[in-house]
Structure formats: C-alpha cells, structure tokens
Amino acid sequence: MNETTKKTEKKNRNFVTALARGLEILRAFEPGHTMLGNQELAERTGLPRPTISRLTYTLTELGYLTYNPRLAKYSPAAGVLALGYACLASFGIRQVAKPLMEELAQELDISVALGTRDRLQMIYLENCQGQGALTLRLDVGSRIPLATTAMGRALLAVVPDVERAYLMERMQRHYKDKWPEVKAGIEAAVEEYRTRGYVSSRGDWSPDVNAVGVPLVLPDSTVVAFNCGGPSFLLDQQRLDEELGPKLRQMVNNVRNILSRM
Numbered sequence: 001m002n003e004t005t006k007k008t009e010k011k012n013r014n015f016v017t018a019l020a021r022g023l024e025i026l027r028a029f030e031p032g033h034t035m036l037g038n039q040e041l042a043e044r045t046g047l048p049r050p051t052i053s054r055l056t057y058t059l060t061e062l063g064y065l066t067y068n069p070r071l072a073k074y075s076p077a078a079g080v081l082a083l084g085y086a087c088l089a090s091f092g093i094r095q096v097a098k099p100l101m102e103e104l105a106q107e108l109d110i111s112v113a114l115g116t117r118d119r120l121q122m123i124y125l126e127n128c129q130g131q132g133a134l135t136l137r138l139d140v141g142s143r144i145p146l147a148t149t150a151m152g153r154a155l156l157a158v159v160p161d162v163e164r165a166y167l168m169e170r171m172q173r174h175y176k177d178k179w180p181e182v183k184a185g186i187e188a189a190v191e192e193y194r195t196r197g198y199v200s201s202r203g204d205w206s207p208d209v210n211a212v213g214v215p216l217v218l219p220d221s222t223v224v225a226f227n228c229g230g231p232s233f234l235l236d237q238q239r240l241d242e243e244l245g246p247k248l249r250q251m252v253n254n255v256r257n258i259l260s261r262m
Contacts (some may be wrong), residue, residue, distance in 0.1 A: 021047055026080060028066060031142050035073040066112040093216075093224060094126045096262075097255045101128040104228065104251050108244065110235070112228045112251075113138065115151050120167070120174060122151045122225065130240050132230075146184050147171050150213030153189035155201055158215040161225055185250035198245040203232055210235040212245045214252040219259065226252055 028036060036044070038052045043221040045052070056074055059065040062077040094114065101112040109130035115122040120144040129137070138144070145165070146152035156164055168186070172179045189199035198214045204212075211229025218224065228248050229235060235244065 021045070021051065022059060025052070025059065025126075026076070029076050031078075031139060035068065035071065035075045037073045055245075056064075059102055073237065083246065090226060093255070093259070094216060096258050097226070098126055098128065100251050100254055101226070104128075105130045108228070108247065109230050110230045110244070111138070112226065112248070113151065114223045114224060114226050115144075116222070117146060117152075117155055118143070120146045120171060122146055122149060122155065125224070127242075145205060147175065147186060148201060149203040149227065150189075150211040150229060151225045152200055153173075153186055153199040153201060154213030154215040154225040155194065155223050156186055156229070157190045157193035158217060166176075196245060197249045200240055200245065201229075202240070208232050210237075211242060212240055212248055214248050216252050216256060 001235075024045045024047065025041055028041055040057060041047075041056065042049050042052045046057075058067060060067050060074065063125060064075050065074045065075040065080075077200055095128050097114055101114065102189075104110075104129040105112040109132045111130065112210055113124050113129045114126040115124045122124055122145070124140050124142045124144075127138055127140060127142075144151065146156065146234075157166065157251050159167070168183070171182065172185075175182045185201075189201075193199045193215075198212050200210070200212045208231055210232040211227050212223055213227040215223055215225045226248060228244055
C-alpha cells in the first residue's frame with residue numbers, strides 16, 4: 001500500500017480501510033501484468049496474504065476480478081472495464097484532441113499521446129500512431145514515469161508550486177540515490193517550458209526514445225499533457241527543436257482554442 005494511503009488510514013477516522021485496500025488490488029493490474037496470483041498481489045500492495053485472499057474473493061464475487069483456477073491467478077473483469085470507460089468518457093478533451101493528434105501523427109509519422117497524472121506516473125488517455133513500423137506502441141491505459149518522460153515533465157512544469165513541491169518530495173523518496181540526476185532533468189525541463197513552450201526527454205526514460213511534451217490546463221484546472229516522440233536515431237535534438245516541439249505546441253494551442261469556444 002502506498003505511503004499516502006497508509007498515512008490517511010492512520011489519521012482520518014472517516015477513511016474506509018477495506019475499500020482502500022480493495023482499490024490497491026485493482027491498481028496492481030497493469031498492461032503486461034494482467035494476471036496475478038495472491039502472492040504477487042501481496043508483493044505489489046504490501047498487504048498480508050490473508051487480507052489479499054479475502055479481498056480477491058470479494059472482488060471476484062462483485063464482478064471486478066475473474067479467477068482462473070488452472071493458473072490460480074486473477075485478472076480484471078468487466079466491472080473494472082465499465083469503470084474505466086466511464087472515467088474516459090468524462091474526459092471530453094479526448095474527443096476534441098483526437099482528430100488533431102491523428103493529423104500530427106500522420107504528418108510526422110510519430111506517436112502522439114494524451115495523458116494525465118496518477119500518483120508518480122502518467123497514464124495514457126489517448127494515443128495516435130503514425131504509419132511507420134518504428135513508432136511507439138503504447139495503448140490507452142499504459143503508464144509511464146512522471147519524472148523522466150516528456151509527458152510527465154510537461155505536467156510538472158505547470159502544476160501549482162505547492163503540488164510540484166509535494167511531488168518532488170515523493171519522487172525524492174522513490175528515486176533515492178538517483179534523485180540528484182532526476183531532479184536536474186525536471187528542473188531543466190521546467191526552464192525549457194518557460195523559454196520554448198515545450199519540454200523534452202532525450203533518452204531519460206529509455207535510451208532509445210526521444211520525445212517532447214506540452215501541458216494543457218483545462219477549464220476545471222485539471223492538468224493533462226501531450227507528448228510526441230519515437231526512436232532516438234530518427235528524432236535527433238535538431239528535429240525535436242525545429243519540428244516536433246513547435247508543431248506539438250501549436251497543436252495544443254489549437255486544442256485550447258477549440259475548448260475555449262465550447
């Protein structure tokens with residue numbers, strides 16, 4: 001269970017511990033890890049095995065998990081899918097942005113994605129692909145790090161100072177000895193956004209991936225972020241600065257203008 005949940009559990013009498021623990025189990029399932037046994041869930045959540053067993057049984061009975069007796073593992077069921085689609089439907093930004101994202105992806109033959117923050121990660125709400133075989137193939141629901149990606153750094157560049165300070169503190173605990181290098185990358189990105197209107201990640205998330213990111217603050221103050229990128233051998237620094245960065249910035253401005261008229 002994450003540190004914030006543990007602290008809230010101790011301090012707030014209105015906090016429903018059983019509910020929080022059940023949600024932690026559902027969060028443990030990610031792309032690439034869609035079938036998990038009780039032991040794996042215990043390792044991912046930090047909850048005791050007996051607690052895991054009771055919660056997985058309950059979630060299965062309620063239709064949020066499916067149990068495979070042959071493998072002795074659980075996977076998300078239709079109940080989780082229904083919740084996920086309800087959440088996605090609430091992000092009207094997807095419907096506005098998708099046509100512009102598809103146009104840019106085809107024009108530059110790259111991946112263009114939209115995401116929002118979930119703890120110390122960014123989660124994809126939409127992703128559009130170019131035709132090239134070497135574009136990044138990440139699906140809706142995929143998660144990438146907040147600290148080292150262009151999408152995450154774009155979000156960090158515009159969140160309120162208090163929120164950024166809170167996230168920086170949490171990331172420092174997460175990255176430990178690597179924090180000075182990670183922190184320097186975030187600070188450079190924040191400055192880059194102030195001067196250029198976009199941020200970049202040049203091999204910081206993956207040595208073979210370069211990308212740029214641009215944030216967007218929605219009318220309700222929710223912050224989302226866009227990125228576009230691909231293999232580093234195709235997207236050198238010059239192309240990031242002369243083509244991808246300016247074009248993504250203009251695309252996000254177009255999305256903002258459409259939203260302002262709605």
